[in-house]
Amino acid sequence: MATLIRLFPPAPEAKTFLLNHKPTPLFSSRKPQTTPSRKSHHGIQSSKFGSFLDLKPLSKPESLDFDLSWFDPADRHRCFDVIVIGTGPAGLRLAEQVSRYGVKVCCVDPSPLSMWPNNYGVWVDEFESLGLVDCLDKTWPMTCVYIDDDKTKYLDRPYARVGRKEFKTKLLENCASNGVRFHKAKVWKVKHEEFESSIVCDDGIELRASLVVDASGFASTFTEYDKPRNHGYQIAHGILAEVDYHPFDLDKMVLMDWRDSHLGNEPCLRANNSKLPTFLYAMPFDSNLVFLEETSLVSKPLLSYMEVKNRMVARLRHLGIRVKNVIEEEKCLIPMGGPLPRIPQSVMAIGGTSGVVHPSTGYMVARTMALAPIVAGAIVECLGSTRMIRGRPLHHRVWNGLWPLERRCTREFYSFGMETLLKLDLKGTRRFFDAFFDLDPYYWQGFLSSSLSLGELLLLSFSLFRNASNPSRFDIVTKCPVPLARMVGNLAHEAI
Numbered sequence: 289m290a291t292l293i294r295l296f297p298p299a300p301e302a303k304t305f306l307l308n309h310k311p312t313p314l315f316s317s318r319k320p321q322t323t324p325s326r327k328s329h330h331g332i333q334s335s336k337f338g339s340f341l342d343l344k345p346l347s348k349p350e351s352l353d354f355d356l357s358w359f360d361p362a363d364r365h366r367c368f369d370v371i372v373i374g375t376g377p378a379g380l381r382l383a384e385q386v387s388r389y390g391v392k393v394c395c396v397d398p399s400p401l402s403m404w405p406n407n408y409g410v411w412v413d414e415f416e417s418l419g420l421v422d423c424l425d426k427t428w429p430m431t432c433v434y435i436d437d438d439k440t441k442y443l444d445r446p447y448a449r450v451g452r453k454e455f456k457t458k459l460l461e462n463c464a465s466n467g468v469r470f471h472k473a474k475v476w477k478v479k480h481e482e483f484e485s486s487i488v489c490d491d492g493i494e495l496r497a498s499l500v501v502d503a504s505g506f507a508s509t510f511t512e513y514d515k516p517r518n519h520g521y522q523i524a525h526g527i528l529a530e531v532d533y534h535p536f537d538l539d540k541m542v543l544m545d546w547r548d549s550h551l552g553n554e555p556c557l558r559a560n561n562s563k564l565p566t567f568l569y570a571m572p573f574d575s576n577l578v579f580l581e582e583t584s585l586v587s588k589p590l591l592s593y594m595e596v597k598n599r600m601v602a603r604l605r606h607l608g609i610r611v612k613n614v615i616e617e618e619k620c621l622i623p624m625g626g627p628l629p630r631i632p633q634s635v636m637a638i639g640g641t642s643g644v645v646h647p648s649t650g651y652m653v654a655r656t657m658a659l660a661p662i663v664a665g666a667i668v669e670c671l672g673s674t675r676m677i678r679g680r681p682l683h684h685r686v687w688n689g690l691w692p693l694e695r696r697c698t699r700e701f702y703s704f705g706m707e708t709l710l711k712l713d714l715k716g717t718r719r720f721f722d723a724f725f726d727l728d729p730y731y732w733q734g735f736l737s738s739s740l741s742l743g744e745l746l747l748l749s750f751s752l753f754r755n756a757s758n759p760s761r762f763d764i765v766t767k768c769p770v771p772l773a774r775m776v777g778n779l780a781h782e783a784i
């Protein structure tokens with residue numbers, strides 16, 4: 289995040305036992321590392337249960353045991369077709385897809401075999417259509433949304449947690465069998481000439497390629513922007529926790545819990561939450577293991593991280609959830625919306641740094657998995673065996689492969705969604721999601737998966753307005769004109 293700072297250190301990585309869901313023996317034989325204290329956290333008193341904020345995560349970083357084909361520094365041949373910076377989901381997927389066609393690829397990352405730190409949630413149908421369903425380690429047949437204490441919506445769309453180990457292993461295996469080389473280093477600098485680019489690594493090694501792809505995540509400084517980066521942020525605090533009890537049905541994933549009754553005795557938190565609401569996202573694995581995340585869907589300026597944690601303490605206490613052990617902690621900061629990178633430019637981008645994160649939800653993984661083959665196709669057209677298109681025509685084609693006009697226009701619409709959400713308080717947000725999840729599932733599902741065309745998005749808006757309650761229509765009419773005008777202006781700019 290050029291301004292795109294990853295404010296927090298990466299969360300500890302999962303242990304294999306977690307991915308296999310066999311935690312019990314470890315829990316029962318292991319003492320918590322820190323005893324819950326009664327310390328107060330910015331006004332929140334720990335309950336008789338203590339606060340989970342005092343608990344240290346039990347999991348330790350884990351590496352995959354996998355035989356990669358390493359770049360040999362003694363090798364005088366340091367030129368590839370494509371260099372991919374970063375082996376997150378985006379970088380590995382692109383490397384996997386490009387290398388299928390015999391294009392020579394080298395991936396560079398300080399730790400290519402480390403387990404990814406984030407807990408990824410996806411809709412099952414998205415991974416099914418990509419042939420990646422074997423990478424899901426837990427699925428829920430339904431999801432639910434608590435609008436308030438009196439209203440809950442049950443959504444007939446299965447949700448899943450991605451098995452990070454299975455997913456990364458699969459991508460690495462495919463890369464390995466396609467001959468992708470790996471280099472363990474941090475890239476310091478990317479340099480461009482007319483037909484070639486090169487990278488300089490922190491170990492002094494310099495590698496050259498026809499194309500450098502930046503997949504180094506939100507904090508990248510290699511991809512350039514020519515407009516101010518006025519994005520919103522999703523901020524969240526998550527824990528994978530061993531608990532005595534939790535109130536959630538095991539066959540339903542809680543996509544959003546907007547209830548605020550837990551703030552009844554916290555007037556200050558309640559007032560803030562009414563203006564800048566947060567919700568709980570919960571994945572119940574079994575009756576004693578649950579992933580819980582207090583989330584600010586989008587805020588600008590950024591909601592304070594401590595505030596998010598304090599609201600979570602109050603919520604868990606109200607729900608009677610006593611955290612015995614924090615197994616993993618997830619500190620989440622996702623920049624959303626804002627301008628796209630300059631198109632085209634000499635470095636190609638994919639993943640967090642390329643603008644593909646959904647501006648209204650923060651989701652990105654499934655979409656990147658679907659877009660990487662398209663970008664790979666454009667690269668192969670230029671650098672594959674029969675053609676040799678390099679320099680500006682190459683950059684032009686790959687960037688337009690990722691961001692053709694139609695996709696840029698639909699992104700404007702999703703950004704409009706984000707700008708609208710930014711203007712809603714708790715009541716407005718509840719009314720919005722109440723109407724949103726009453727839409728024909730084709731529309732709300734398509735919106736969340738970024739799969740609707742511009743025409744469909746317009747139909748969605750009309751339908752949303754028609755379904756909305758009168759106060760919600762009032763919200764739309766009074767709060768949307770400025771974001772709407774901005775969107776229309778941007779669409780016009782794109783179309784010229």
Ligand SMILES: Cc1cc2nc3c(=O)[nH]c(=O)nc-3n(C[C@H](O)[C@H](O)[C@H](O)COP(=O)(O)OP(=O)(O)OC[C@H]3O[C@@H](n4cnc5c(N)ncnc54)[C@H](O)[C@@H]3O)c2cc1C
Binds near residue numbers: 374409410621652654
């Ligand atoms: C906590 C969290 C939870 C999320 N949960 C979800 C979710 O549930 N569902 C969803 O769809 N999206 C989610 N996202 C959003 C998004 O999908 C993730 O951020 C995703 O990891 C982005 O993938 P990426 O490959 O672009 O970048 P990253 O996963 O950030 O990977 C970047 C890689 O680049 C490497 N790198 C960085 N700098 C350099 C350098 N200079 N040289 C070499 N290598 C470098 C890093 O070591 C890392 O391996 C989440 C994001 C966060 C932060």
